[in-house]
Amino acid sequence: MPLVRIENISKSFGKNRVLDGITFDIEPGAVKVIIGPSGTGKSTLLRCINMLAPPDSGKIWLQDTEITAPHTDLIKIRQKIGMVFQHFALFKHLRAVDNVALGLHRVKKMNRSDAYEKAKQNLQKVGMQDHGDKYPAQLSGGQQQRVGIARALAMDPLLMLFDEPTSALDPELIGEVLMVMQKLALEGMTMVCVTHEMGFAKSVANEIIFMEGGHILEASPPAEMFNNPRNERTRSFLHKINELYGESK
Protein backbone atom coordinates (compact mmCIF):
# COMPACT_ATOMS: atom_id res chain seq x y z
CA MET A 1 0.00 0.00 0.00
CA PRO A 2 1.39 3.42 -0.84
CA LEU A 3 2.09 5.76 2.07
CA VAL A 4 0.34 8.61 0.30
CA ARG A 5 -2.14 8.52 -2.56
CA ILE A 6 -2.89 11.71 -4.40
CA GLU A 7 -5.88 11.35 -6.65
CA ASN A 8 -6.79 13.93 -9.22
CA ILE A 9 -6.39 17.01 -7.02
CA SER A 10 -7.05 20.50 -8.30
CA LYS A 11 -6.72 23.86 -6.69
CA SER A 12 -7.41 27.41 -7.83
CA PHE A 13 -6.68 30.79 -6.33
CA GLY A 14 -9.48 32.89 -7.74
CA LYS A 15 -9.40 32.33 -11.49
CA ASN A 16 -5.87 31.02 -11.39
CA ARG A 17 -6.01 27.21 -11.68
CA VAL A 18 -2.74 26.31 -9.98
CA LEU A 19 -3.14 22.54 -9.75
CA ASP A 20 -5.11 20.84 -12.47
CA GLY A 21 -5.67 17.15 -11.84
CA ILE A 22 -2.55 15.87 -10.12
CA THR A 23 -2.34 12.14 -9.45
CA PHE A 24 0.51 10.12 -8.04
CA ASP A 25 1.41 7.70 -5.24
CA ILE A 26 4.23 7.93 -2.75
CA GLU A 27 5.53 4.52 -1.72
CA PRO A 28 7.10 4.15 1.73
CA GLY A 29 10.79 5.01 1.53
CA ALA A 30 10.44 6.73 -1.83
CA VAL A 31 12.31 9.93 -2.57
CA LYS A 32 10.53 12.08 -5.14
CA VAL A 33 11.96 15.24 -6.57
CA ILE A 34 9.58 17.76 -8.10
CA ILE A 35 10.92 20.20 -10.65
CA GLY A 36 9.28 22.74 -12.89
CA PRO A 37 9.16 26.40 -13.82
CA SER A 38 8.29 29.09 -11.30
CA GLY A 39 4.60 29.53 -10.55
CA THR A 40 3.75 26.01 -11.69
CA GLY A 41 2.17 24.97 -8.41
CA LYS A 42 5.01 22.98 -6.82
CA SER A 43 4.73 24.71 -3.45
CA THR A 44 0.96 24.55 -3.64
CA LEU A 45 1.14 20.80 -4.23
CA LEU A 46 3.29 20.31 -1.12
CA ARG A 47 0.93 22.52 0.86
CA CYS A 48 -1.97 20.35 -0.28
CA ILE A 49 -0.25 17.21 0.97
CA ASN A 50 -0.23 18.50 4.55
CA MET A 51 -3.50 20.38 4.08
CA LEU A 52 -2.03 23.83 4.68
CA ALA A 53 -3.79 24.60 1.41
CA PRO A 54 -6.61 22.07 1.05
CA PRO A 55 -7.32 21.11 -2.57
CA ASP A 56 -10.64 22.20 -4.09
CA SER A 57 -11.29 18.76 -5.47
CA GLY A 58 -9.69 15.34 -5.56
CA LYS A 59 -8.59 13.16 -2.69
CA ILE A 60 -5.45 12.55 -0.68
CA TRP A 61 -4.88 9.52 1.52
CA LEU A 62 -2.24 9.10 4.15
CA GLN A 63 -2.07 5.34 4.66
CA ASP A 64 -5.73 4.45 5.06
CA THR A 65 -6.97 7.88 6.16
CA GLU A 66 -8.51 10.17 3.60
CA ILE A 67 -7.11 13.47 4.84
CA THR A 68 -9.15 15.54 2.41
CA ALA A 69 -12.37 14.25 3.99
CA PRO A 70 -14.27 16.84 6.01
CA HIS A 71 -13.67 16.72 9.78
CA THR A 72 -10.33 14.98 9.43
CA ASP A 73 -8.20 15.61 12.52
CA LEU A 74 -5.55 17.69 10.76
CA ILE A 75 -3.58 18.11 13.96
CA LYS A 76 -2.96 14.38 14.02
CA ILE A 77 -2.20 14.24 10.30
CA ARG A 78 0.25 17.12 10.27
CA GLN A 79 2.36 15.56 13.00
CA LYS A 80 2.98 12.70 10.60
CA ILE A 81 4.07 14.99 7.78
CA GLY A 82 7.17 17.10 8.37
CA MET A 83 7.66 20.23 6.32
CA VAL A 84 10.82 22.18 5.57
CA PHE A 85 10.44 25.71 4.26
CA GLN A 86 12.37 27.70 1.69
CA HIS A 87 13.02 30.53 4.16
CA PHE A 88 13.42 28.16 7.14
CA ALA A 89 10.46 29.65 9.03
CA LEU A 90 12.07 29.01 12.41
CA PHE A 91 10.20 30.56 15.32
CA LYS A 92 12.36 33.61 15.66
CA HIS A 93 11.71 34.28 19.34
CA LEU A 94 12.82 30.80 20.36
CA ARG A 95 16.27 29.23 20.61
CA ALA A 96 17.12 26.37 18.26
CA VAL A 97 16.40 23.75 20.90
CA ASP A 98 13.08 25.41 21.83
CA ASN A 99 12.10 25.34 18.17
CA VAL A 100 12.59 21.59 18.09
CA ALA A 101 11.06 20.91 21.50
CA LEU A 102 7.94 23.04 20.98
CA GLY A 103 5.92 20.49 19.04
CA LEU A 104 7.03 17.64 21.30
CA HIS A 105 5.89 19.50 24.38
CA ARG A 106 2.77 21.25 23.06
CA VAL A 107 1.50 18.76 20.48
CA LYS A 108 2.85 15.40 21.61
CA LYS A 109 2.37 16.50 25.24
CA MET A 110 5.75 15.12 26.30
CA ASN A 111 6.94 16.53 29.59
CA ARG A 112 9.47 19.30 29.39
CA SER A 113 12.61 17.32 30.18
CA ASP A 114 11.76 14.46 27.79
CA ALA A 115 10.91 16.96 25.07
CA TYR A 116 14.23 18.74 25.46
CA GLU A 117 16.11 15.45 25.62
CA LYS A 118 14.54 14.39 22.33
CA ALA A 119 15.04 17.85 20.83
CA LYS A 120 18.76 17.60 21.55
CA GLN A 121 18.96 14.16 19.95
CA ASN A 122 17.35 15.57 16.84
CA LEU A 123 19.69 18.55 16.76
CA GLN A 124 22.50 16.01 16.93
CA LYS A 125 21.11 14.22 13.87
CA VAL A 126 21.57 17.38 11.83
CA GLY A 127 24.89 18.29 13.41
CA MET A 128 23.50 21.25 15.35
CA GLN A 129 23.96 19.93 18.90
CA ASP A 130 26.41 22.72 19.77
CA HIS A 131 24.05 25.50 18.71
CA GLY A 132 20.90 24.62 20.64
CA ASP A 133 21.08 27.76 22.76
CA LYS A 134 21.30 30.14 19.84
CA TYR A 135 18.44 32.15 18.42
CA PRO A 136 17.70 31.84 14.69
CA ALA A 137 19.18 35.28 14.01
CA GLN A 138 22.50 34.03 15.42
CA LEU A 139 22.69 31.12 12.97
CA SER A 140 23.74 31.00 9.32
CA GLY A 141 21.14 30.09 6.73
CA GLY A 142 22.47 26.55 6.43
CA GLN A 143 22.37 26.12 10.20
CA GLN A 144 18.85 27.52 10.38
CA GLN A 145 17.69 25.13 7.72
CA ARG A 146 19.21 22.17 9.57
CA VAL A 147 17.31 23.25 12.71
CA GLY A 148 14.20 23.44 10.51
CA ILE A 149 14.80 19.85 9.46
CA ALA A 150 15.35 18.79 13.07
CA ARG A 151 12.12 20.51 14.11
CA ALA A 152 10.19 18.48 11.54
CA LEU A 153 12.06 15.21 12.24
CA ALA A 154 11.49 15.40 15.98
CA MET A 155 7.80 14.73 15.47
CA ASP A 156 8.72 11.31 13.98
CA PRO A 157 6.95 11.96 10.69
CA LEU A 158 6.14 9.27 8.15
CA LEU A 159 6.88 11.69 5.34
CA MET A 160 9.01 14.78 4.91
CA LEU A 161 8.17 17.60 2.49
CA PHE A 162 10.95 19.93 1.39
CA ASP A 163 10.07 23.14 -0.44
CA GLU A 164 13.23 24.42 -2.12
CA PRO A 165 15.20 23.91 1.08
CA THR A 166 18.45 25.24 -0.35
CA SER A 167 17.34 27.93 -2.75
CA ALA A 168 17.65 30.75 -0.20
CA LEU A 169 21.18 29.68 0.77
CA ASP A 170 24.57 30.97 -0.27
CA PRO A 171 26.25 28.38 -2.49
CA GLU A 172 28.79 27.37 0.15
CA LEU A 173 26.00 26.51 2.61
CA ILE A 174 23.94 24.34 0.28
CA GLY A 175 26.13 21.27 0.77
CA GLU A 176 25.57 20.92 4.50
CA VAL A 177 21.79 20.87 4.05
CA LEU A 178 21.88 18.46 1.11
CA MET A 179 24.10 16.16 3.13
CA VAL A 180 21.53 16.00 5.91
CA MET A 181 18.80 15.29 3.35
CA GLN A 182 20.89 12.63 1.70
CA LYS A 183 21.48 10.92 5.04
CA LEU A 184 17.76 10.98 5.73
CA ALA A 185 17.04 9.40 2.37
CA LEU A 186 19.59 6.65 3.04
CA GLU A 187 17.95 5.96 6.40
CA GLY A 188 14.76 5.23 4.51
CA MET A 189 12.76 8.40 5.13
CA THR A 190 9.99 8.99 2.62
CA MET A 191 10.63 12.37 1.05
CA VAL A 192 9.07 14.73 -1.46
CA CYS A 193 11.48 17.50 -2.41
CA VAL A 194 10.94 20.49 -4.60
CA THR A 195 14.50 21.32 -5.59
CA HIS A 196 16.60 22.20 -8.57
CA GLU A 197 19.69 20.56 -7.11
CA MET A 198 20.05 17.99 -9.85
CA GLY A 199 23.10 16.39 -8.25
CA PHE A 200 20.95 15.53 -5.25
CA ALA A 201 18.13 14.36 -7.52
CA LYS A 202 20.44 12.07 -9.48
CA SER A 203 22.01 10.48 -6.47
CA VAL A 204 19.00 9.93 -4.19
CA ALA A 205 15.71 10.33 -6.02
CA ASN A 206 13.70 7.32 -7.17
CA GLU A 207 11.60 9.50 -9.36
CA ILE A 208 11.65 12.96 -10.80
CA ILE A 209 8.35 14.67 -11.43
CA PHE A 210 8.28 17.48 -13.95
CA MET A 211 5.39 19.85 -13.40
CA GLU A 212 4.16 22.65 -15.59
CA GLY A 213 0.95 24.66 -15.62
CA GLY A 214 -0.56 22.63 -12.79
CA HIS A 215 0.00 19.29 -14.57
CA ILE A 216 2.52 16.53 -14.23
CA LEU A 217 4.08 16.38 -17.69
CA GLU A 218 6.52 13.62 -17.00
CA ALA A 219 7.51 11.39 -14.09
CA SER A 220 10.35 8.94 -14.35
CA PRO A 221 13.51 7.69 -12.62
CA PRO A 222 16.40 10.18 -12.80
CA ALA A 223 18.46 8.20 -15.30
CA GLU A 224 15.59 8.07 -17.73
CA MET A 225 14.57 11.67 -17.15
CA PHE A 226 18.07 13.00 -17.73
CA ASN A 227 19.18 10.76 -20.55
CA ASN A 228 16.00 10.36 -22.42
CA PRO A 229 13.29 12.87 -21.54
CA ARG A 230 10.14 11.97 -23.43
CA ASN A 231 8.57 15.39 -23.34
CA GLU A 232 9.92 18.30 -25.32
CA ARG A 233 9.09 20.70 -22.45
CA THR A 234 11.00 18.53 -19.99
CA ARG A 235 13.98 18.53 -22.29
CA SER A 236 14.12 22.29 -22.61
CA PHE A 237 13.52 22.82 -18.87
CA LEU A 238 16.35 20.44 -17.92
CA HIS A 239 18.53 22.26 -20.40
CA LYS A 240 17.75 25.56 -18.69
CA ILE A 241 18.47 24.16 -15.24
CA ASN A 242 21.83 22.93 -16.43
CA GLU A 243 22.65 26.39 -17.69
CA LEU A 244 21.53 28.00 -14.44
CA TYR A 245 22.90 25.59 -11.87
CA GLY A 246 25.73 24.07 -13.89
CA GLU A 247 25.90 20.50 -15.19
CA SER A 248 24.85 18.22 -12.35
CA LYS A 249 27.62 16.17 -10.84
Add this chain to the structure above:
Amino acid sequence: MSFFAVLPKYLPDLAHGLWLTIALTLIAAALGFLLSVPLVLALLYTKGIPRMLARLFITLVRGTPLLVQLFFIYYGIPALGIRIQPFNAALIGFILNSAAYQAEYLKGGFMAISSEQMEAAYSIGLSKWQAVRVVIFPQAFRFAIPALSNEIIYLVKYTSVAYVIQVPELLSQAKFFASDTFFHLQIYFLIGVVYLLLIWVVSKLSDMLEHKLHIPGFDIAHLR
Protein backbone atom coordinates in the same frame (compact mmCIF):
# COMPACT_ATOMS: atom_id res chain seq x y z
CA MET B 1 3.72 85.51 50.74
CA SER B 2 5.93 83.77 48.25
CA PHE B 3 5.05 80.73 46.18
CA PHE B 4 7.25 78.49 48.27
CA ALA B 5 5.70 79.78 51.48
CA VAL B 6 2.16 78.77 50.46
CA LEU B 7 3.08 75.56 48.63
CA PRO B 8 3.52 73.30 51.72
CA LYS B 9 -0.10 73.86 52.78
CA TYR B 10 -1.27 72.49 49.43
CA LEU B 11 1.26 69.71 49.12
CA PRO B 12 -0.98 66.94 50.50
CA ASP B 13 -3.68 67.84 47.96
CA LEU B 14 -1.17 68.00 45.13
CA ALA B 15 0.32 64.67 46.23
CA HIS B 16 -3.15 63.14 46.27
CA GLY B 17 -3.72 64.53 42.76
CA LEU B 18 -0.44 63.01 41.63
CA TRP B 19 -1.46 59.70 43.13
CA LEU B 20 -4.78 59.76 41.25
CA THR B 21 -2.96 60.56 38.01
CA ILE B 22 -0.61 57.63 38.53
CA ALA B 23 -3.44 55.30 39.54
CA LEU B 24 -5.54 56.27 36.49
CA THR B 25 -2.58 55.71 34.20
CA LEU B 26 -1.49 52.38 35.63
CA ILE B 27 -4.92 50.82 35.93
CA ALA B 28 -6.01 52.04 32.49
CA ALA B 29 -2.77 50.80 30.93
CA ALA B 30 -2.96 47.39 32.60
CA LEU B 31 -6.67 46.67 32.19
CA GLY B 32 -6.62 48.30 28.77
CA PHE B 33 -3.90 45.85 27.76
CA LEU B 34 -5.84 42.88 29.10
CA LEU B 35 -8.83 43.99 27.02
CA SER B 36 -6.75 44.80 23.97
CA VAL B 37 -5.55 41.21 23.60
CA PRO B 38 -8.98 39.63 23.00
CA LEU B 39 -9.85 42.65 20.87
CA VAL B 40 -6.92 42.21 18.53
CA LEU B 41 -7.37 38.44 18.41
CA ALA B 42 -11.04 38.87 17.51
CA LEU B 43 -10.06 41.40 14.88
CA LEU B 44 -7.40 39.23 13.23
CA TYR B 45 -8.36 35.62 13.93
CA THR B 46 -12.14 35.41 14.01
CA LYS B 47 -14.88 35.89 11.49
CA GLY B 48 -18.44 37.10 11.79
CA ILE B 49 -19.80 38.63 14.95
CA PRO B 50 -16.73 38.70 17.24
CA ARG B 51 -14.70 40.37 14.53
CA MET B 52 -17.48 42.81 13.73
CA LEU B 53 -17.89 43.79 17.39
CA ALA B 54 -14.16 44.33 17.82
CA ARG B 55 -14.01 46.47 14.71
CA LEU B 56 -17.07 48.47 15.77
CA PHE B 57 -15.64 49.13 19.22
CA ILE B 58 -12.29 50.28 17.87
CA THR B 59 -13.95 52.48 15.27
CA LEU B 60 -16.15 54.14 17.88
CA VAL B 61 -13.31 54.80 20.28
CA ARG B 62 -10.91 56.07 17.65
CA GLY B 63 -13.59 58.04 15.86
CA THR B 64 -14.82 60.12 18.79
CA PRO B 65 -13.06 62.65 21.04
CA LEU B 66 -11.89 61.40 24.41
CA LEU B 67 -13.83 64.20 26.10
CA VAL B 68 -17.05 63.08 24.46
CA GLN B 69 -16.39 59.54 25.68
CA LEU B 70 -15.78 60.74 29.24
CA PHE B 71 -18.90 62.93 29.26
CA PHE B 72 -20.89 60.07 27.80
CA ILE B 73 -19.86 57.76 30.63
CA TYR B 74 -19.98 60.36 33.41
CA TYR B 75 -23.41 61.72 32.51
CA GLY B 76 -24.76 58.71 30.66
CA ILE B 77 -24.39 56.04 33.32
CA PRO B 78 -26.27 58.04 36.01
CA ALA B 79 -29.05 58.52 33.45
CA LEU B 80 -29.49 54.73 33.65
CA GLY B 81 -30.04 55.12 37.38
CA ILE B 82 -26.56 53.97 38.43
CA ARG B 83 -24.50 56.28 40.64
CA ILE B 84 -20.89 56.61 39.57
CA GLN B 85 -17.94 58.40 41.16
CA PRO B 86 -15.95 60.74 38.89
CA PHE B 87 -12.82 58.67 39.38
CA ASN B 88 -14.58 55.45 38.36
CA ALA B 89 -16.18 57.12 35.36
CA ALA B 90 -12.78 58.37 34.25
CA LEU B 91 -11.25 54.97 34.86
CA ILE B 92 -13.84 53.19 32.69
CA GLY B 93 -13.33 55.77 29.96
CA PHE B 94 -9.56 55.48 29.98
CA ILE B 95 -9.59 51.69 30.12
CA LEU B 96 -11.90 51.41 27.12
CA ASN B 97 -10.09 54.13 25.21
CA SER B 98 -6.68 52.65 25.87
CA ALA B 99 -7.88 49.13 25.03
CA ALA B 100 -8.84 50.26 21.53
CA TYR B 101 -5.52 52.02 20.91
CA GLN B 102 -3.46 49.21 22.39
CA ALA B 103 -5.33 46.76 20.17
CA GLU B 104 -4.34 48.84 17.16
CA TYR B 105 -0.70 48.90 18.25
CA LEU B 106 -0.70 45.16 18.88
CA LYS B 107 -2.22 44.71 15.44
CA GLY B 108 0.81 46.48 14.02
CA GLY B 109 2.98 43.91 15.79
CA PHE B 110 0.96 41.01 14.36
CA MET B 111 1.22 42.45 10.86
CA ALA B 112 5.01 42.45 11.12
CA ILE B 113 5.06 38.65 11.29
CA SER B 114 5.32 36.65 8.10
CA SER B 115 2.60 34.12 7.28
CA GLU B 116 5.27 31.41 7.16
CA GLN B 117 5.42 31.51 10.97
CA MET B 118 1.81 30.39 11.17
CA GLU B 119 2.34 27.74 8.48
CA ALA B 120 5.38 26.39 10.28
CA ALA B 121 3.34 26.22 13.48
CA TYR B 122 0.54 24.35 11.71
CA SER B 123 3.04 22.04 10.03
CA ILE B 124 4.19 20.58 13.37
CA GLY B 125 0.59 20.07 14.46
CA LEU B 126 -0.14 23.11 16.61
CA SER B 127 -3.77 24.24 16.62
CA LYS B 128 -4.65 27.74 15.53
CA TRP B 129 -4.95 29.10 19.06
CA GLN B 130 -1.85 27.32 20.26
CA ALA B 131 0.04 28.80 17.34
CA VAL B 132 -1.25 32.27 18.10
CA ARG B 133 -0.41 31.93 21.77
CA VAL B 134 3.05 30.42 21.67
CA VAL B 135 4.38 31.46 18.27
CA ILE B 136 2.69 34.61 17.01
CA PHE B 137 1.77 36.60 20.10
CA PRO B 138 5.20 36.58 21.79
CA GLN B 139 6.73 37.95 18.60
CA ALA B 140 3.95 40.46 17.92
CA PHE B 141 4.18 41.75 21.49
CA ARG B 142 7.89 42.40 21.16
CA PHE B 143 7.36 44.33 17.97
CA ALA B 144 4.62 46.36 19.65
CA ILE B 145 6.52 47.37 22.80
CA PRO B 146 7.66 50.78 21.50
CA ALA B 147 4.14 51.69 20.39
CA LEU B 148 2.60 50.38 23.60
CA SER B 149 4.95 52.43 25.73
CA ASN B 150 4.04 55.45 23.65
CA GLU B 151 0.42 54.73 24.53
CA ILE B 152 1.26 54.81 28.25
CA ILE B 153 3.02 58.14 27.75
CA TYR B 154 -0.12 59.48 26.10
CA LEU B 155 -2.20 58.09 28.96
CA VAL B 156 -0.16 59.97 31.57
CA LYS B 157 -0.95 63.19 29.75
CA TYR B 158 -4.55 62.37 28.81
CA THR B 159 -5.48 61.68 32.44
CA SER B 160 -5.35 65.45 32.91
CA VAL B 161 -8.54 65.63 30.83
CA ALA B 162 -10.31 63.91 33.74
CA TYR B 163 -10.38 67.24 35.56
CA VAL B 164 -13.40 68.25 33.44
CA ILE B 165 -15.45 65.49 35.04
CA GLN B 166 -14.40 66.53 38.53
CA VAL B 167 -11.66 63.98 39.14
CA PRO B 168 -9.27 65.70 41.59
CA GLU B 169 -6.14 64.54 39.78
CA LEU B 170 -2.93 66.50 39.42
CA LEU B 171 -4.14 69.18 37.00
CA SER B 172 -7.35 69.80 39.04
CA GLN B 173 -5.29 70.30 42.17
CA ALA B 174 -3.06 72.72 40.32
CA LYS B 175 -6.13 74.64 39.21
CA PHE B 176 -7.45 74.85 42.79
CA PHE B 177 -4.06 76.02 43.91
CA ALA B 178 -3.88 78.67 41.18
CA SER B 179 -7.34 80.08 41.84
CA ASP B 180 -6.65 80.25 45.60
CA THR B 181 -3.19 81.77 45.40
CA PHE B 182 -2.86 83.32 41.92
CA PHE B 183 0.54 81.69 41.42
CA HIS B 184 -0.57 80.45 37.98
CA LEU B 185 2.75 80.50 36.25
CA GLN B 186 4.65 78.79 39.07
CA ILE B 187 2.22 75.96 39.71
CA TYR B 188 1.73 75.05 36.06
CA PHE B 189 5.47 75.10 35.58
CA LEU B 190 5.83 72.81 38.58
CA ILE B 191 3.26 70.26 37.47
CA GLY B 192 4.68 70.42 33.95
CA VAL B 193 7.94 69.25 35.46
CA VAL B 194 6.13 66.54 37.38
CA TYR B 195 4.47 65.23 34.18
CA LEU B 196 7.86 65.30 32.50
CA LEU B 197 9.34 63.21 35.31
CA LEU B 198 6.47 60.71 35.14
CA ILE B 199 7.01 60.29 31.45
CA TRP B 200 10.73 59.91 31.91
CA VAL B 201 10.04 57.07 34.36
CA VAL B 202 7.64 55.40 31.88
CA SER B 203 10.14 55.51 29.06
CA LYS B 204 12.90 54.16 31.32
CA LEU B 205 10.66 51.30 32.39
CA SER B 206 9.79 50.53 28.80
CA ASP B 207 13.47 50.52 27.83
CA MET B 208 14.08 48.09 30.67
CA LEU B 209 11.25 45.84 29.52
CA GLU B 210 12.53 45.93 25.97
CA HIS B 211 15.99 45.07 27.22
CA LYS B 212 14.72 42.25 29.40
CA LEU B 213 12.70 40.72 26.56
CA HIS B 214 15.40 41.36 24.01
CA ILE B 215 16.10 38.56 21.58
CA PRO B 216 18.62 38.63 18.75
CA GLY B 217 16.80 39.39 15.54
CA PHE B 218 14.17 41.60 17.15
CA ASP B 219 16.14 44.83 17.23
CA ILE B 220 15.98 47.47 14.60
CA ALA B 221 19.26 46.30 13.19
CA HIS B 222 20.10 49.34 11.10
CA LEU B 223 20.05 51.60 14.18
CA ARG B 224 22.65 49.63 16.13
